[in-house]
Amino acid sequence: MRESGRDVLASLTRQVGDLGLAQDAVQDAVVRALETWPRDGVPPNPTAWLRLTARRRAIDLIRRERSRSAREERAVTSSPELRPGWTAEIEPSVLDDDLLRLLFTCCHPSLAPPSRVALALRTLCGLTEAEVARALLSTPDATAKRLVRARQKIKAAHIPYEVPADHELPQRWDGVLSTVYLTFNEGYAATAGAELTRPPLLVEAVRLGRLLVRVQPDDAGALGLLALMLLQDSRRAARVDETGRPVLMADQDRGLWDRDAIREGVEVLGEALRRSGDVPHRFVVQAAISACHALAPTWPETDWAAIVSWYDVLQRIDPSPVVALNRAVAVGELDGPDAALKLLDAITGLDTYALLHASRAVQLRRLGRIDEARTADERAARLPLNEPTRSLLVG
Amino acid sequence: MPQYAAIIYSTDSDWTAPEHADEMAEYGAFSEAAAAIIRGGAALFPTSTATTVRTDRKGGDVVVSDGPYAETKEVLTGFFLLECDDLDHAIAVAATIPGAWNGAVEVRPVIPREMD
Numbered sequence: 056m057r058e059s060g061r062d063v064l065a066s067l068t069r070q071v072g073d074l075g076l077a078q079d080a081v082q083d084a085v086v087r088a089l090e091t092w093p094r095d096g097v098p099p100n101p102t103a104w105l106r107l108t109a110r111r112r113a114i115d116l117i118r119r120e121r122s123r124s125a126r127e128e129r130a131v132t133s134s135p136e137l138r139p140g141w142t143a144e145i146e147p148s149v150l151d152d153d154l155l156r157l158l159f160t161c162c163h164p165s166l167a168p169p170s171r172v173a174l175a176l177r178t179l180c181g182l183t184e185a186e187v188a189r190a191l192l193s194t195p196d197a198t199a200k201r202l203v204r205a206r207q208k209i210k211a212a213h214i215p216y217e218v219p220a221d222h223e224l225p226q227r228w229d230g231v232l233s234t235v236y237l238t239f240n241e242g243y244a245a246t247a248g249a250e251l252t253r254p255p256l257l258v259e260a261v262r263l264g265r266l267l268v269r270v271q272p273d274d275a276g277a278l279g280l281l282a283l284m285l286l287q288d289s290r291r292a293a294r295v296d297e298t299g300r301p302v303l304m305a306d307q308d309r310g311l312w313d314r315d316a317i318r319e320g321v322e323v324l325g326e327a328l329r330r331s332g333d334v335p336h337r338f339v340v341q342a343a344i345s346a347c348h349a350l351a352p353t354w355p356e357t358d359w360a361a362i363v364s365w366y367d368v369l370q371r372i373d374p375s376p377v378v379a380l381n382r383a384v385a386v387g388e389l390d391g392p393d394a395a396l397k398l399l400d401a402i403t404g405l406d407t408y409a410l411l412h413a414s415r416a417v418q419l420r421r422l423g424r425i426d427e428a429r430t431a432d433e434r435a436a437r438l439p440l441n442e443p444t445r446s447l448l449v450g
Numbered sequence: 451m452p453q454y455a456a457i458i459y460s461t462d463s464d465w466t467a468p469e470h471a472d473e474m475a476e477y478g479a480f481s482e483a484a485a486a487i488i489r490g491g492a493a494l495f496p497t498s499t500a501t502t503v504r505t506d507r508k509g510g511d512v513v514v515s516d517g518p519y520a521e522t523k524e525v526l527t528g529f530f531l532l533e534c535d536d537l538d539h540a541i542a543v544a545a546t547i548p549g550a551w552n553g554a555v556e557v558r559p560v561i562p563r564e565m566d
Contacts (some may be wrong), residue, residue: 163537165537165541211559211561212452212454212537212557212558212559213452213534213535213536213537213559214536214537215535215536215538216539217536220538220542223538223542
């Protein structure tokens with residue numbers, strides 16, 4: 056029901072031109088369904104039932120809001136789907152257009168990133184406000200306020216409900232991908248709270264990733280992102296020990312990795328690579344690195360040469376000190392600690408990043424420089440712990 | 451159609467001084483290109499010419515001080531009132547205002563009259 060609720064929301068939003076109103080109407084329709092379906096039985100076409108009920112509710116809401124312009128009411132009542140006998144499903148391609156519009160609205164760059172994530176969870180994943188609050192470890196009050204403010208901004212600033220013009224499309228689509236990635240990241244390495252990961256958020260992010268692939272099946276970035284999330288999430292069960300402490304990939308029990316997720320992730324990655332040109336999307340490259348790990352039987356048997364060359368690509372298309380750090384660690388496995396240490400010492404701007412010092416400690420210990428290793432370990436221990444876990448994402 | 455204020459923040463300069471002739475010409479070019487959707491606007495003299503006014507209550511004593519309300523590195527130097535299809539249109543237009551590359555342009559939706 057959640058998926059059909061979202062689809063109904065997408066097309067109703069286009070018809071009434073107001074995300075908040077459409078959302079209220081769909082929510083009421085879902086509540087009605089929960090009340091009546093158990094009693095009267097599930098209708099033969101549940102999505103059509105939801106669509107009709109939500110639209111009737113929207114008309115009620117519009118009539119009640121007298122200050123609203125007559126234009127919107129006409130848009131709803133003159134819609135052909137309200138004619139008698141309307142029960143058929145609308146064309147899937149039309150529906151996907153509406154979903155795409157909804158994605159671009161919820162991920163608009165003028166909304167703050169946390170609002171985009173909350174809106175995506177609420178409108179695209181169909182979570183209730185309470186569920187969004189739980190997923191983001193926020194209070195229901197704060198979440199409700201955030202969502203209200205976001206919807207007010209969409210309405211007051213007239214954030215469009217449409218697919219951007221061609222010349223803006225690549226950048227805006229990247230914003231959509233980033234919002235989903237942000238959702239995943241928040242679940243993968245929770246920045247707050249006692250848990251290392253937030254599985255519900257991971258599940259929703261992967262669901263969103265599938266939605267992106269559904270509406271843009273030939274987009275290498277979307278395929279790469281889905282592959283990346285599946286592959287990273289395949290290690291979920293092995294990432295913490297029985298006491299809840301994080302386990303680094305080198306020490307993980309690979310028998311706990313989710314083989315189905317790895318198989319699908321590698322398959323989707325293949326699709327992404329087939330659609331990539333000379334400059335692959337950064338998510339495709341990150342997924343390729345993740346796949347090298349996922350396919351390795353053990354840490355020492357990992358194809359480090361392949362990983363280093365993928366990092367070379369990543370450094371070219373999306374350079375950052377964190378990428379340089381991860382590349383240095385891979386070089387350490389390929390060419391030894393001397394080479395790694397040289398690269399690590401050349402990295403600037405990561406002094407407050409615990410994993411830099413932890414990685415230096417590992418290489419120094421391998422070189423027998425125990426005192427220096429201890430100093431580096433101590434520096435790492437003084438820095439926030441959520442950062443190293445976050446950085447596992449890239450490598 | 452919604453209206454937006456495109457509020458320009460840039461360095462505090464006297465735009466009438468001869469050394470700013472090129473920038474003024476750029477603004478002239480923008481005003482011409484966007485004439486169909488510009489509903490108003492103004493360029494302002496530098497904040498050294500500003501006066502800040504307060505009263506202690508409605509109709510109360512007037513307190514006048516020199517200078518702008520807030521001292522910041524980039525200051526309000528002017529604004530346009532634009533009538534656009536939606537926010538994406540407004541963003542695209544704002545990106546062609548010279549203030550976008552000489553500073554920043556804040557785009558804010560204007561409350562429509564009927565909601566007063």
